[in-house]
Amino acid sequence: MEPFRIGHTIKDLRRFYKISQQELAEGICTQAMISRIENDDLYPSAPLLYQIAEKLGVDINYFFNVSETPRLDYAQEVCLQIRRLVRHTKYKEAMEMIHLEKRNPLFQKGQFQQFLLWQEGICYFYKTKDKERCFSLLEEALCLKNTAKDHLAENEIEILTSKAIILCDLNLYIEAIDIFNESLTLLKAIPHTQSSKLEVRILYNMSRAYHLNKQYIRSIETATKGIFLCLKEESMYLLGELYYQKGESLYHKKEVELALKCLDQSLWIFKQIKNEAFYHYVKKERDEMSNVM
Known part of the structure; x- marks a missing residue:
């Protein structure tokens, strides 16, 4: 393999794993050396390439058989x-x-x-x-x-979040809420996140867990944080679900008018994004709520 191909492949892997040059170099060589390798100015020695491969989670042969490797x-x-x-x-x-x-x-x-x-x-x-x-x-x-x-990377915090969602589905709400809070704390410790989607997903599922555990005020507060984040980022990701969840908890707190307003917001969003299944589900819930007024 030609030198430029190894440098290109190292850079490709490093960027995919969201590892900086400094992080890749730590304990191996200098950041400047990694930069030179990636820029085709330096061909790595076999021991150095072995250490780089180990840190990137591939076998050293990956660099020499890249044309035959997915x-x-x-x-x-x-x-x-x-x-x-x-x-x-x-x-x-x-x-x-x-x-x-x-x-x-x-x-x-x-x-x-x-x-x-x-x-x-x-x-x-x-x-x-x-x-x-x-x-x-x-x-x-x-x-x-x-x-x-x-520290945990975003994908590892996603794994923790999945575990909490499953605990919630097992009716283990307190355990789930603890993990959601841990996930939020870990996420805040990451200097740069790719997007706000993971935080929104945690907030939505935590609001749902609070609701199922009959902690309606906490559910409303958490859903409100998620809604604020969506609006701040001008994102509709889980925004309809958050308005719905807030409305459900408001209803259980006997705040029927506010609950209906939240469900109206949810319906409008699901209509805009053409999510018919959720639209009809929320519409049914809203109709039942309005009948009790």
């Missing part, structure tokens, strides 16, 4: 497809894809392996109701913490 764009597409299947509750299809990719060398180390374990854990719970296997896989995924960082 590329990052392929791996990213696989992750997107699995996420899509899980999001649409197609757990059987997702499991089949996960088990297939487990044989792929690119998914046998690092963040890709962590991703498969995480999604497999989710599928095990919702497909088989095997909570022990589910939590075992999630813990295994968390143990594959990126060695280049001293």
Whole structure:
């Protein structure tokens, strides 16, 4: 392989894992040396390349067989497809894809392996109701913490969030709320996040957990934080769900007029984004609420 190809591949992997040059260099060499390698000004020695490969979660042969190894764009597409299947509750299809990719060398180390374990854990719970296997896989995924960082990365906080959501589905609301709070604290410690979506998702699910635990004031406060964040970021991600959740908790606090206003906001959002299933669900709930006035 030509030198430029190794530098290009190192940069590609480093950026995918969201690792800075300084973090990659830590304990190995200087940041300047990593920069020179990535800019094709320096060809790394075998021991140095081995250490870089280990930190990036790939075998050293990856750099020399990149033409025969699945590329990052392929791996990213696989992750997107699995996420899509899980999001649409197609757990059987997702499991089949996960088990297939487990044989792929690119998914046998690092963040890709962590991703498969995480999604497999989710599928095990919702497909088989095997909570022990589910939590075992999630813990295994968390143990594959990126060695280049001293704190949890966003994807690892997502795994914690998934665990809390499953605990909530098991009616273990207090345990779920504790993890949601931990996730928010860890997220705040990250200097730069890719987007506000993860924080919004945590706030929505925590508001739901508070509601199910009959802590309606906490549910309203948490949903309000999520709504404020969405409006601040000019994002409609989970905004309809947040208004709905706030309305549900307001209704249980006998604040029927305010609850109806929240549900009206929720209906407007679901109509704009053409989410017919949620629109009709909220419409039914609103009609039942208005009948008690």
